[in-house]
Every structure is written in structure tokens, then in C-alpha cells.
Amino acid sequence: MPELPEVETVRRGLESLIIGKVIRQTIHDTPKSFPNSPADVEAFMHRASIIAVRRRAKVLLIDLSTDYTLVIHLKMTGQLVYVGETRFGAGHPNDSLVNQLPDKSTRVTIMFDDNSQLFFNDQRKFGWMKLIPTVEVPNIDFMKKVGPEPLEADFTMKQFAERFTRRANTSIKAALLDQSVVAGIGNIYADESLWGAKIHPKRLVKTITKAEFDTLYTELRMVMNLAIEKGGSSNHTYVDAEGKRGSYMDFARVFRREGLECPRCHATIIKFKAAGRGTHICPHCQLL
């Protein structure tokens, strides 16, 4: 799924749904998705209550009353879906997914005392969930190297441009996707913000002017705020904590719109490969 807006949408949903709930049982038989031993799960999850649901970049952190934390990365196709004690009736908008859980992509099932459940689904098995002591969270590799987030209040335009100097000889798109430069951007919002700033994704970082970085900073924050407001982007498998799709794709200007008109100049949007990823631009607005 998930770039920052999608993970934040899941975080907000979980926060409203599972805080205070007590874990009765955890079902996990796929070590790649959840490597902790049954003994760890028994000792640090069983009878634990949910204290907080936090997020850092694209990683979710579910704090437990045992001073352990579930650290979760959804990667491409991970989902965290909560199902209440009463399931939706047939015909409900969420019916198709929620009523079928668990399914063949369910990797972990957490059952709460009130009979509600939290499912970690992941079709491609790239995602993972790990149980570690809460005090160790800042020490994991990801946390140590991940950069600042575009929406942090104290993250300035000046800092934004400075973060990129280390990646002077790579393309701006590759640099935007580098989580150690700026955290939380993925393929959708890289393309959307570069369109907003009228920058070609293959431009080398060292050729981007200060004025262009300033525009990119502003566009990136606008795009991410809008995406959070719309509950994220559901390009393929992404759903929020209640199994609902996000609607940002209805507002996308270039992403997955190849062959359609640029909303700014009406040229035809094209798709090609950049930084190893499918990339969408307006060839008239974004020149190399």
C-alpha cells in the first residue's frame, strides 16, 4: 500500500478502534511476516492492552502495556484491517473484504477480549510485523537512518533543499524515493509532486534550482495533506483500518493517467521507467 498518507490513515483508524483493547490470542504461522517466537508472543502480547498507535514515516508502531511494541511495515500490499464483534451485513460497502477475513493472504490474526479482531494481510509477503521492547524502537536500523518528514511543523524549505545535496548525481525521482533524504514519499506522491513543481523526474539533483526545490517542497506538502484528507490512494490493494479504500486517485493529476490529458496544459500524459519505477509525467510541463 502505503506511502505516508496511507499509513497515517491506517494509524488514525486504528487509534480510534483498538486503544484500550486487550489481546486474548494471536495466530501467526508465517515467520517471514512475523518472526517472533510463540514464547515471545505469549510473554509480551497475551493479556496486553493497546496503549498507543504511532507512526514514523511508513512504519506503524502499536505500543502495548507490556512495554513492548508491534513495529509494522506494510511494504507494497500489506493491510491492517479491524473487524468488530458484529460483522457488516451483506451489501455493506466494506462487506466484500471484511466479511471474508481471514483469507489466504492473512499472515497474522490478533483477537481481542471483546471478540473483535485485527488482521494483518499481505499478498506479496514483503511486509512484516515485529514485537520488540518499546525502548528499542529508536535503535532499529530503519529508525536510525530515516530522514525528516515533509509535514513536520519544523521542517523548513531551506532544510528540504539541503537534504538533497548528498544525492547530487542521481535523479530527483530516485532522491525523493530515498527514505534517508526525506521520509514517507513513495511512487505516487513522487510523481504527483514533481508534476506540481513542473520538474522532470530524470533531472539530476544538482541541476535543480533553489526556486524549484522551494516549489517542490510546497507541492509535496500540498499533495500529502490532500492525500491524508482523502484517506490515501487505493491504486490496487490498499484499504484503511476499516477495510475502506482511499479516494486520492480521483484527484491524481498524472499518476496512472497515461494517455489522458494533463489538467494544466491538456497535453497527453506519458509513462516510462525512472529510478526503476513506473513514472508518469506531462511531457509539455516537465522538460528534461
Added chain:
DNA sequence: CACTTGACCTGTCCGC
């Protein structure tokens, strides 16, 4: 160090 490419998986879609 900085940079690029392939690997990790499963499912779906598109052309033959």
C-alpha cells in the same frame, strides 16, 4: 560513500 540493479513474493493483465 554514492549510485544502480536485482531480489524478495503473489496476483493480474495483456499479447500471442
Added chain:
DNA sequence: TGCGGACAGGTCAAGT
């Protein structure tokens, strides 16, 4: 209807 290949919201470990 089947088969092969390309591709999919992301990181890593390798290679140069």
C-alpha cells in the same frame, strides 16, 4: 483457455 512476460503504494543486499 493457456502460457509467458511485464508489472504492482517498498526496501534491501549486492554489485560497480
